[in-house]
Amino acid sequence: MSKTVAVTGGTGFIGKYIVDDLLSRGFTVRALTRTARHDSRDNLVWIRGSLEEYGALAKLVAGADFVVHCAGQVRGRKEAIFTQCNVEGSLRLMQAAKESGHCRRFLFISSLAARHPELSWYANSKFVAEQELTAMASDIELGIFRPTAVYGTGDTELKPLFSMMLRGFLPRFGTSETQLSFLHVSDLAMAVSQWLIADRTTVYPYELCDGHAGGYSWQRIQEIAAAVRNGPVRIIGIPLPLLKFIADMSTLISQFVGKEPMLTRSKICELTHPDWSANNKCLFENMNWFPRVSLEYALRHRLF
Numbered sequence: 001m002s003k004t005v006a007v008t009g010g011t012g013f014i015g016k017y018i019v020d021d022l023l024s025r026g027f028t029v030r031a032l033t034r035t036a037r038h039d040s041r042d043n044l045v046w047i048r049g050s051l052e053e054y055g056a057l058a059k060l061v062a063g064a065d066f067v068v069h070c071a072g073q074v075r076g077r078k079e080a081i082f083t084q085c086n087v088e089g090s091l092r093l094m095q096a097a098k099e100s101g102h103c104r105r106f107l108f109i110s111s112l113a114a115r116h117p118e119l120s121w122y123a124n125s126k127f128v129a130e131q132e133l134t135a136m137a138s139d140i141e142l143g144i145f146r147p148t149a150v151y152g153t154g155d156t157e158l159k160p161l162f163s164m165m166l167r168g169f170l171p172r173f174g175t176s177e178t179q180l181s182f183l184h185v186s187d188l189a190m191a192v193s194q195w196l197i198a199d200r201t202t203v204y205p206y207e208l209c210d211g212h213a214g215g216y217s218w219q220r221i222q223e224i225a226a227a228v229r230n231g232p233v234r235i236i237g238i239p240l241p242l243l244k245f246i247a248d249m250s251t252l253i254s255q256f257v258g259k260e261p262m263l264t265r266s267k268i269c270e271l272t273h274p275d276w277s278a279n280n281k282c283l284f285e286n287m288n289w290f291p292r293v294s295l296e297y298a299l300r301h302r303l304f
């Protein structure tokens with residue numbers, strides 16, 4: 001009989017790919033949604049509710065063998081916004097999974113940012129959630145994924161950067177020595193499905209990236225973009241005071257438009273951190289997972 005997976009965040013950029021990958025592998029999916037949904041598909045059931053509603057979470061996980069917790073707050077103008085969703089919401093979901101008496105594995109989509117909780121409210125909320133979920137899981141096998149910056153069709157965060165690069169301009173945050181890493185969303189979705197059915201798992205946080213050894217320097221990104229567009233690419237350093245000004249403006253504006261800002265002073269520390277290289281070793285050794293889409297391939301084939 002097909003296994004059932006309860007998924008949160010299935011309406012978001014990454015979650016949509018996770019749901020698609022699970023359905024393509026024959027899983028039955030129960031997905032949480034905060035709005036009325038329309039895309040009905042075989043083996044997909046939408047459950048209305050949010051991470052704040054215990055009753056909806058209990059309904060979501062009822063009868064589910066696995067939970068993939070991908071919902072998360074990625075933008076916010078104050079720390080409490082991240083804590084309420086990423087920490088308290090995650091613990092509420094784990095509680096529901098435990099009380100269901102049926103769930104065997106729970107996968108938390110954290111972030112590479114959790115490696116440095118001191119950098120931002122977001123990073124800290126993911127780190128604290130990892131710690132508290134680990135303490136709470138007991139009989140449930142917990143997995144923690146720490147993907148680096150994820151891109152793919154449907155993403156709105158990295159797309160402007162990639163589009164600009166292919167027009168010949170590369171805006172650079174932080175210093176020229178910075179090491180970055182990337183991951184195509186299809187590789188992440190595949191890793192999620194593989195983890196659910198793996199023979200053995202470990203709670204140790206798995207880093208995920210596209211496997212480019214040591215990460216990408218800005219110069220390497222420039223070279224790749226130049227090769228793909230077959231023309232020059234100019235790096236434009238964005239000075240820190242300008243970033244801070246943009247962050248302050250978007251924080252201010254967010255209060256009037258009722259939409260949380262992506263760029264805040266807290267986020268700048270994360271963006272300009274010098275080492276966001278990642279290592280797939282643990283996931284490869286445990287599950288034989290390896291990424292298929294490199295940054296160069298994605299840029300050449302416009303997979304973003």
Ligand SMILES: NC(=O)c1ccc[n+]([C@@H]2O[C@H](COP(=O)([O-])OP(=O)(O)OC[C@H]3O[C@@H](n4cnc5c(N)ncnc54)[C@H](OP(=O)(O)O)[C@@H]3O)[C@@H](O)[C@H]2O)c1
Nearest residue numbers: 009010011012013014034050051070071072111147149150
């Ligand atoms: N994108 C990246 O580069 C990246 C990298 C590392 C880790 N991650 C993690 O991956 C996850 C998904 O990120 P994403 O880029 O796909 O973000 P996204 O497009 O903003 O999607 C976020 C998802 O979470 C849901 N959500 C947020 N708050 C919720 C709440 N209180 N109750 C129920 N659902 C809630 C959203 O629902 P609505 O549709 O109703 O808003 C949406 O489905 C997040 O946990 C993020 O931290 C992302």
